[in-house]
Amino acid sequence: MSENGRVLILPCSGIGKTYGTVGREAAYSLAEELRPGSAEVVALSLLVMGDEELRARVQTSPVIAVDGCKLACASKMVAESGGRVAYEANVLDTFRRHRTLRPKGISRLNPEGQELAQELAQELAQATDKITRGEEV
Protein backbone atom coordinates (compact mmCIF):
# COMPACT_ATOMS: atom_id res chain seq x y z
CA MET A 1 0.00 0.00 0.00
CA SER A 2 1.17 3.54 -0.70
CA GLU A 3 2.41 5.88 1.99
CA ASN A 4 -0.97 7.62 2.20
CA GLY A 5 -2.85 4.37 1.75
CA ARG A 6 -4.41 5.36 -1.53
CA VAL A 7 -4.71 3.37 -4.70
CA LEU A 8 -3.37 5.29 -7.68
CA ILE A 9 -5.71 5.54 -10.67
CA LEU A 10 -3.98 6.08 -13.99
CA PRO A 11 -6.50 6.73 -16.77
CA CYS A 12 -5.92 6.89 -20.51
CA SER A 13 -4.95 10.34 -21.74
CA GLY A 14 -6.24 9.79 -25.26
CA ILE A 15 -7.35 13.36 -25.76
CA GLY A 16 -9.95 13.56 -28.50
CA LYS A 17 -11.03 9.95 -28.08
CA THR A 18 -14.48 9.06 -26.77
CA TYR A 19 -13.38 5.93 -24.95
CA GLY A 20 -10.55 7.86 -23.32
CA THR A 21 -13.09 10.35 -22.04
CA VAL A 22 -15.16 7.53 -20.58
CA GLY A 23 -12.08 6.22 -18.78
CA ARG A 24 -11.21 9.61 -17.36
CA GLU A 25 -14.80 10.34 -16.29
CA ALA A 26 -14.89 7.02 -14.49
CA ALA A 27 -11.61 7.76 -12.76
CA TYR A 28 -12.82 11.18 -11.59
CA SER A 29 -16.09 9.72 -10.37
CA LEU A 30 -14.22 7.08 -8.41
CA ALA A 31 -11.77 9.47 -6.79
CA GLU A 32 -14.18 12.32 -6.12
CA GLU A 33 -17.47 10.57 -5.36
CA LEU A 34 -17.27 6.81 -4.86
CA ARG A 35 -13.97 6.32 -3.01
CA PRO A 36 -12.56 9.79 -2.24
CA GLY A 37 -10.35 8.58 0.59
CA SER A 38 -9.06 5.48 -1.12
CA ALA A 39 -8.35 6.41 -4.71
CA GLU A 40 -6.30 9.17 -6.28
CA VAL A 41 -6.13 10.05 -9.97
CA VAL A 42 -2.65 10.66 -11.30
CA ALA A 43 -1.53 11.95 -14.70
CA LEU A 44 -0.25 9.61 -17.35
CA SER A 45 1.55 12.51 -19.00
CA LEU A 46 3.73 12.96 -15.91
CA LEU A 47 4.86 9.36 -16.15
CA VAL A 48 5.57 9.79 -19.85
CA MET A 49 7.71 12.80 -18.94
CA GLY A 50 9.59 10.66 -16.44
CA ASP A 51 8.53 12.62 -13.37
CA GLU A 52 10.66 11.14 -10.59
CA GLU A 53 8.18 11.74 -7.78
CA LEU A 54 5.35 9.99 -9.58
CA ARG A 55 7.61 7.18 -10.76
CA ALA A 56 8.57 6.55 -7.15
CA ARG A 57 4.93 6.48 -6.10
CA VAL A 58 4.01 4.11 -8.91
CA GLN A 59 6.80 1.79 -7.83
CA THR A 60 5.54 1.62 -4.26
CA SER A 61 1.76 1.96 -4.61
CA PRO A 62 -0.96 -0.25 -6.05
CA VAL A 63 -2.02 1.13 -9.42
CA ILE A 64 -5.23 0.71 -11.36
CA ALA A 65 -4.66 1.38 -15.06
CA VAL A 66 -7.69 2.47 -17.10
CA ASP A 67 -7.03 2.05 -20.80
CA GLY A 68 -9.17 3.52 -23.55
CA CYS A 69 -7.95 1.37 -26.41
CA LYS A 70 -5.85 -1.62 -27.38
CA LEU A 71 -2.64 0.39 -27.21
CA ALA A 72 -3.00 0.18 -23.41
CA CYS A 73 -0.74 3.18 -22.80
CA ALA A 74 -1.64 3.45 -19.12
CA SER A 75 -0.77 -0.17 -18.35
CA LYS A 76 2.41 0.02 -20.38
CA MET A 77 3.60 3.18 -18.68
CA VAL A 78 3.16 1.62 -15.25
CA ALA A 79 5.40 -1.24 -16.31
CA GLU A 80 7.85 1.16 -17.99
CA SER A 81 8.04 3.08 -14.73
CA GLY A 82 8.91 0.02 -12.70
CA GLY A 83 5.49 -0.41 -11.14
CA ARG A 84 2.96 -3.21 -11.13
CA VAL A 85 -0.62 -2.92 -12.35
CA ALA A 86 -2.86 -4.21 -9.56
CA TYR A 87 -5.92 -4.03 -11.81
CA GLU A 88 -6.24 -3.27 -15.48
CA ALA A 89 -9.54 -1.93 -16.78
CA ASN A 90 -10.29 -1.41 -20.44
CA VAL A 91 -13.22 0.77 -21.48
CA LEU A 92 -13.91 -1.43 -24.49
CA ASP A 93 -14.35 -4.48 -22.26
CA THR A 94 -16.82 -2.56 -20.10
CA PHE A 95 -18.73 -1.53 -23.24
CA ARG A 96 -18.86 -5.18 -24.31
CA ARG A 97 -20.64 -5.97 -21.04
CA HIS A 98 -23.04 -3.04 -21.49
CA ARG A 99 -23.71 -3.00 -25.20
CA THR A 100 -26.64 -0.60 -25.09
CA LEU A 101 -24.43 2.10 -23.59
CA ARG A 102 -22.66 3.23 -26.75
CA PRO A 103 -20.65 6.32 -25.90
CA LYS A 104 -20.48 9.34 -28.15
CA GLY A 105 -18.96 12.77 -27.74
CA ILE A 106 -15.57 13.79 -26.44
CA SER A 107 -15.67 16.90 -24.27
CA ARG A 108 -19.25 16.07 -23.30
CA LEU A 109 -20.36 12.47 -23.31
CA ASN A 110 -23.85 11.49 -24.38
CA PRO A 111 -26.11 10.03 -21.64
CA GLU A 112 -25.14 6.49 -22.61
CA GLY A 113 -21.48 7.41 -22.34
CA GLN A 114 -22.02 8.93 -18.93
CA GLU A 115 -23.81 5.79 -17.81
CA LEU A 116 -21.00 3.64 -19.17
CA ALA A 117 -18.52 5.76 -17.21
CA GLN A 118 -20.56 5.09 -14.08
CA GLU A 119 -20.55 1.35 -14.74
CA LEU A 120 -16.79 1.48 -15.15
CA ALA A 121 -16.46 3.59 -12.00
CA GLN A 122 -18.36 0.93 -10.04
CA GLU A 123 -16.00 -1.71 -11.44
CA LEU A 124 -13.03 0.39 -10.36
CA ALA A 125 -14.55 0.90 -6.91
CA GLN A 126 -14.83 -2.85 -6.40
CA ALA A 127 -11.23 -3.28 -7.48
CA THR A 128 -10.14 -0.46 -5.17
CA ASP A 129 -11.91 -2.08 -2.23
CA LYS A 130 -10.21 -5.42 -2.85
CA ILE A 131 -6.80 -3.82 -3.21
CA THR A 132 -7.33 -1.80 -0.03
CA ARG A 133 -8.23 -4.99 1.83
CA GLY A 134 -5.07 -6.60 0.53
CA GLU A 135 -6.91 -9.04 -1.71
CA GLU A 136 -5.89 -10.02 -5.21
CA VAL A 137 -8.16 -8.52 -7.86
Place this chain on the structure above:
Amino acid sequence: MSEFLETTVEKFIFKVATDRLYTDGHLWVKWEDGLVRIGLSDYIQQSSGDVAFAEPEPERTELAPGDDLGCIETIKVNLVLPSPISGVIKEVNPALEDRPELVNQDPYGEGWLVLVEVTDWEADRAKLLDPESYFKMMKAEAEEESSKL
Protein backbone atom coordinates in the same frame (compact mmCIF):
# COMPACT_ATOMS: atom_id res chain seq x y z
CA MET B 1 2.80 -18.18 -43.85
CA SER B 2 1.40 -15.21 -45.73
CA GLU B 3 3.54 -12.69 -47.54
CA PHE B 4 2.42 -9.12 -47.75
CA LEU B 5 2.34 -6.01 -49.86
CA GLU B 6 2.79 -3.02 -47.58
CA THR B 7 2.26 0.70 -47.71
CA THR B 8 2.68 3.43 -45.14
CA VAL B 9 0.13 6.22 -44.99
CA GLU B 10 0.77 8.77 -42.28
CA LYS B 11 1.61 6.73 -39.20
CA PHE B 12 -0.21 3.61 -40.37
CA ILE B 13 1.26 0.59 -42.11
CA PHE B 14 -1.32 -1.31 -44.14
CA LYS B 15 -0.65 -4.87 -45.25
CA VAL B 16 -2.26 -6.92 -48.00
CA ALA B 17 -1.72 -10.68 -47.85
CA THR B 18 -0.73 -11.98 -51.28
CA ASP B 19 -2.18 -15.48 -50.93
CA ARG B 20 -5.85 -14.55 -51.34
CA LEU B 21 -8.36 -12.43 -53.25
CA TYR B 22 -10.27 -9.34 -52.16
CA THR B 23 -13.48 -7.38 -52.59
CA ASP B 24 -13.66 -3.65 -53.10
CA GLY B 25 -15.45 -3.64 -49.74
CA HIS B 26 -12.21 -4.73 -48.03
CA LEU B 27 -13.00 -8.36 -47.35
CA TRP B 28 -10.47 -11.05 -48.15
CA VAL B 29 -11.50 -14.37 -49.64
CA LYS B 30 -9.23 -17.41 -49.53
CA TRP B 31 -9.78 -20.69 -51.35
CA GLU B 32 -8.99 -23.71 -49.17
CA ASP B 33 -9.67 -27.07 -50.82
CA GLY B 34 -13.28 -26.58 -51.77
CA LEU B 35 -14.07 -24.15 -49.00
CA VAL B 36 -13.62 -20.42 -48.84
CA ARG B 37 -12.46 -18.54 -45.77
CA ILE B 38 -13.45 -14.88 -45.42
CA GLY B 39 -12.20 -12.07 -43.23
CA LEU B 40 -11.54 -8.34 -43.04
CA SER B 41 -8.51 -6.74 -44.62
CA ASP B 42 -5.86 -5.05 -42.51
CA TYR B 43 -6.84 -1.66 -43.93
CA ILE B 44 -10.50 -1.86 -42.95
CA GLN B 45 -9.78 -3.24 -39.48
CA GLN B 46 -7.32 -0.44 -38.77
CA SER B 47 -9.46 2.33 -40.19
CA SER B 48 -12.58 1.09 -38.41
CA GLY B 49 -11.01 0.96 -34.94
CA ASP B 50 -11.15 -1.57 -32.12
CA VAL B 51 -13.75 -4.27 -32.68
CA ALA B 52 -16.28 -4.51 -29.87
CA PHE B 53 -18.50 -7.21 -31.38
CA ALA B 54 -17.98 -9.52 -34.34
CA GLU B 55 -21.19 -11.25 -35.34
CA PRO B 56 -21.13 -13.34 -38.51
CA GLU B 57 -24.37 -14.94 -39.64
CA PRO B 58 -24.83 -18.42 -38.13
CA GLU B 59 -23.69 -21.70 -39.57
CA ARG B 60 -25.90 -23.17 -42.34
CA THR B 61 -26.91 -19.69 -43.51
CA GLU B 62 -27.32 -19.68 -47.28
CA LEU B 63 -25.59 -16.83 -49.00
CA ALA B 64 -25.93 -15.17 -52.37
CA PRO B 65 -23.57 -12.38 -53.41
CA GLY B 66 -24.62 -9.23 -51.58
CA ASP B 67 -26.44 -11.01 -48.76
CA ASP B 68 -25.47 -10.05 -45.22
CA LEU B 69 -22.47 -12.07 -44.18
CA GLY B 70 -22.39 -10.56 -40.73
CA CYS B 71 -21.91 -7.41 -38.73
CA ILE B 72 -18.87 -5.89 -37.09
CA GLU B 73 -19.37 -3.25 -34.42
CA THR B 74 -16.31 -1.19 -33.63
CA ILE B 75 -15.74 1.81 -31.40
CA LYS B 76 -16.27 3.99 -34.48
CA VAL B 77 -18.67 2.30 -36.85
CA ASN B 78 -21.05 -0.57 -37.50
CA LEU B 79 -20.06 -2.51 -40.59
CA VAL B 80 -22.63 -4.67 -42.33
CA LEU B 81 -20.64 -7.04 -44.52
CA PRO B 82 -22.01 -8.10 -47.91
CA SER B 83 -21.15 -11.63 -48.95
CA PRO B 84 -18.80 -11.70 -51.93
CA ILE B 85 -19.79 -15.25 -52.87
CA SER B 86 -22.63 -17.74 -53.03
CA GLY B 87 -22.71 -20.73 -50.75
CA VAL B 88 -23.51 -21.93 -47.26
CA ILE B 89 -21.72 -20.95 -44.07
CA LYS B 90 -20.06 -24.11 -42.85
CA GLU B 91 -18.26 -22.66 -39.84
CA VAL B 92 -18.19 -19.41 -37.90
CA ASN B 93 -14.94 -18.54 -36.16
CA PRO B 94 -15.76 -19.66 -32.61
CA ALA B 95 -12.97 -17.56 -31.08
CA LEU B 96 -14.65 -14.30 -32.01
CA GLU B 97 -17.40 -14.67 -29.45
CA ASP B 98 -14.99 -14.18 -26.57
CA ARG B 99 -12.18 -12.47 -28.41
CA PRO B 100 -13.52 -10.19 -31.15
CA GLU B 101 -10.26 -8.25 -30.89
CA LEU B 102 -8.67 -11.04 -32.95
CA VAL B 103 -10.04 -9.23 -36.01
CA ASN B 104 -7.71 -6.35 -35.11
CA GLN B 105 -4.81 -8.40 -33.84
CA ASP B 106 -4.59 -10.95 -36.66
CA PRO B 107 -6.93 -10.01 -39.52
CA TYR B 108 -5.41 -12.47 -42.01
CA GLY B 109 -5.08 -15.32 -39.52
CA GLU B 110 -6.92 -16.02 -36.29
CA GLY B 111 -9.33 -13.14 -36.93
CA TRP B 112 -11.10 -14.83 -39.85
CA LEU B 113 -14.90 -14.60 -39.87
CA VAL B 114 -16.50 -17.53 -41.67
CA LEU B 115 -15.74 -20.62 -43.69
CA VAL B 116 -18.12 -21.07 -46.62
CA GLU B 117 -18.99 -24.01 -48.80
CA VAL B 118 -19.15 -22.29 -52.17
CA THR B 119 -21.62 -23.16 -54.88
CA ASP B 120 -20.11 -21.36 -57.87
CA TRP B 121 -16.54 -20.45 -57.13
CA GLU B 122 -15.49 -19.87 -60.71
CA ALA B 123 -18.23 -17.28 -61.20
CA ASP B 124 -17.58 -15.65 -57.84
CA ARG B 125 -13.82 -15.49 -58.11
CA ALA B 126 -14.06 -13.66 -61.44
CA LYS B 127 -15.57 -10.70 -59.56
CA LEU B 128 -12.81 -10.55 -56.95
CA LEU B 129 -9.63 -8.51 -57.00
CA ASP B 130 -6.16 -9.99 -57.07
CA PRO B 131 -3.84 -8.74 -54.29
CA GLU B 132 -2.02 -6.24 -56.52
CA SER B 133 -5.26 -4.67 -57.74
CA TYR B 134 -6.67 -4.50 -54.24
CA PHE B 135 -3.41 -3.02 -52.95
CA LYS B 136 -3.60 -0.18 -55.48
CA MET B 137 -7.25 0.49 -54.66
CA MET B 138 -6.68 0.34 -50.92
CA LYS B 139 -3.62 2.61 -51.10
CA ALA B 140 -5.51 5.22 -53.13
CA GLU B 141 -8.41 5.11 -50.67
CA ALA B 142 -6.12 5.36 -47.65
CA GLU B 143 -4.29 8.33 -49.14
CA GLU B 144 -7.55 10.05 -50.00
CA GLU B 145 -8.86 9.56 -46.47
CA SER B 146 -5.60 10.83 -45.08
CA SER B 147 -5.76 13.99 -47.19
CA LYS B 148 -9.13 14.85 -45.63
CA LEU B 149 -7.62 15.06 -42.15
